[in-house]
Amino acid sequence: MRTIRERRRSVPLWCGLMNAVVLISSLAGGTTVSARATELPSPGWASASEINAFLQKERADLKLSGLAVVVLSEGSVLFEGAFGDATPGGPAVTLNTPFVLGSTSKQLAGLAIQQLIAQGKLSLHDTVGTLLRRLGSESSPFADVTVAELLSHTSGISTAAGTADVFDPTPAFTSLGTETRHLLTTASSSLAGTRFEYSNGNYTLLGSIIEEVTRQTFEAALQSLVARPLGLNTTTSDLTAAQANGLAPGHYTWFGMIDSTTPGPRWPMGAPSAYTSSTAVDLSRLLEAELGRPSGIDSAVFAADHVPLAAVDKYSRYASGWYVRSFWELHDGDENFDDPALPLIYEHDGDTTRETSYLAFSPDLGFGVVVLSNTGLGTDSGRFSEFTYQLLHTIVGTTAAPHVVDPVVAAAPIIMIALPLLQLAALILLTVSFVRRRLGRLARSMLRVIAALVTVVTLFVAFVVVPERTHQSLFNRVWWAGVPDLAVSTASSLLFATATIAVGVVALIHAQHRRRSLSVNDPADNASWKQ
Incomplete structure (x- = not known):
């Protein structure tokens, strides 16, 4: 159960800050980041058959029961493919098969927050104490935490507090409201705004804020703020609706060898952070909108969604549900990863221990990738991160750095x-x-x-x-x-x-x-x- 992104490597802070300044300047000036396109390394895009061969091999090696992948390049679909069965002995996986997303659910919750900000119903500086009074926030140690600090995991809510109930097989709290009340009583691990600590609890509170501001359930707000405007027809936080749409059941690789259907927790309070479900088709539409294709959400909302809000480490930053770094896979072996000409890549992976996912896009290149699987990799969950890393190198036609085996x-x-x-x-x-x-x-x-x-x-x-x-x-x-x-x-x-x-x-x-x-x-x- 991975709640914190395992970083393979990162870019220097000065490079990330420079890219962020360019991004923010473009937002202020109404231009796009692609103004730097002439300085960018030119990818040697792989062919669809090369990507397919890579995926077939990796799926067999990783024993992934089901897999759906879409690759976008320069505004068009470079590759799309679906592999395996959605259910044991059942229908084959398609690009319209829903998968539970894991932590890539956070992009959808973050986008809903940015929509509310654009509508003037919320601001990044609003505090938990003001927004969640009904849930007992005024006496909470997190009363002065801002929306921006929740979005960027700098609120002081600990990783453990955010994980305890979401992934518990028998949690004490299962609804979004009761879990929020509980989180508001937990101890802070650091002063708000001082340290990045990835925690699902931040997005649990954001889910409750969405409910309080809209006076709707999180699911209803997700549909009205994100899904319907973008045409995401099967994206939902409602497990019953997802199952009616053919949700792929979770699998687990037992002892690194045996892939088997294995139920896992999917609690309602985890919807904003881990248990929203979607399809490769829907997420491709999301990435196309993130890359600038006109949609039912104003481009300024996506621009705000892309602005880094906090430093993760000295190399990378975090926006509204996205890690932001330089796209060093454009170089063989990730060499010259501090090259100032490298474009930004926005990415996030998800792992419910029964499902895995990965989303990434680079506005400068018109590049995007969606990876969905219904198989958790157990004790070697880092293999999925290595898989997506190798996939990026394969797509852009460069050689990956050697994999160090533990x-x-x-x-x-x-x-x-x-x-x-x-x-x-x-x-x-x-x-x-x-x-x-x-x-x-x-x-x-x-x-x-x-x-x-x-x-x-x-x-x-x-x-x-x-x-x-x-x-x-x-x-x-x-x-x-x-x-x-x-x-x-x-x-x-x-x-x-x-x-x-x-x-x-x-x-x-x-x-x-x-x-x-x-x-x-x-x-x-x-x-x-x-x-």
């Missing part, structure tokens, strides 16, 4: 299967060492040492390695739901380890009692002991 992550599927089996074997060996009296003392000792070593390794992996790698408490049920194969492996390993320890303790206690009994009942032995 050996622990790569070996995780084997470890997840092997560890519980080894611990079960250790349990059996220890039991044998106590019940097989014909074994020599050395053999019994060896079996017990092996069982002890395996148990120590199991405990170390469960209580040190897993929390360190997942950045989650071992007892966090959100984590268990997010990576069920790792959870099953860890739980079964700990169960067998507990049984191994129990067998060892019981056997030692029994042996101690037996020695005492022999000592009492055998006078010779007792006399010998006294001597």
Whole structure:
């Protein structure tokens, strides 16, 4: 469950700031950013067949059940394709198959906010305390947080607070209103406006602000502010409506090998941040409008939508639901990523642990890409980020930087299967060492040492390695739901380890009692002991 974009690399802040200044200047002057087009690197666009070959290979490697991709280039469709089945044994995926978006839902909520600002019903400087009084915001530590700080993840709402209920299999709060009330009572992780910390909670509050300002449900406001003006016919935050439209069920790659339909959480309060659904066709229309094609939303709204609001790090920035950076994939191996001639690219990915998505566009190049899949990649979720990175390089005809493989992550599927089996074997060996009296003392000792070593390794992996790698408490049920194969492996390993320890303790206690009994009942032995 990825709630924070895992950055592959970034561009220097001065370059991002320069590009932002150009963008803002163009907004003020009523011109488009494409005025710099003569200075831009010229992509060697791949052919449709080259993109198709890449996608076919990657889909097989990643074991993606369903996949839909659209690529826009210089204002026209360069490639569109759909692969796999929408449901097991059911209809094939098409460009009109709805997928749950994950965090790319935020662009739609952000655009709805910008629409309300353009209509004069809201401003970037309005505060949570003023907008959400009905939900108890005035006494909240976030009362002075502004709309701009919510849009840019600089409100001080922690990542953990924003994740806890949205991805919880049994949350305490499921409606947008009750979740907002809860978030307003959580502790702030930093002063508002001082630090970027990605949190779904920011967009939960924005969803409630949309409801308060429009006096509509979030779904009704999404339709009236975004979907209908753009002609997004199947984009919805209503799960029932999405299922009626043929929503692709979520899948999970168990142990990195087995793709299986696996239900995941899809709560109403997560609609603005994670659980809106859409299709490749609808999202292509969204990107075409972002790139300047006339639509039912004024171009000034999109220009405001593109303005960076905060720094993510020293290299990249965040706008209204978009990461903003330089398009360094235009160079082989991402070399000269600080080239001031590089255009901006706006991007975001999404991961519900059961679905993955990616949206990106570059106004200077008329470039856009939509990637939708209904398969979560489990413990190696970074593979999807690597996939979209390789895809960008493939589309623009450059060579990607070599992929650095994390050996622990790569070996995780084997470890997840092997560890519980080894611990079960250790349990059996220890039991044998106590019940097989014909074994020599050395053999019994060896079996017990092996069982002890395996148990120590199991405990170390469960209580040190897993929390360190997942950045989650071992007892966090959100984590268990997010990576069920790792959870099953860890739980079964700990169960067998507990049984191994129990067998060892019981056997030692029994042996101690037996020695005492022999000592009492055998006078010779007792006399010998006294001597």
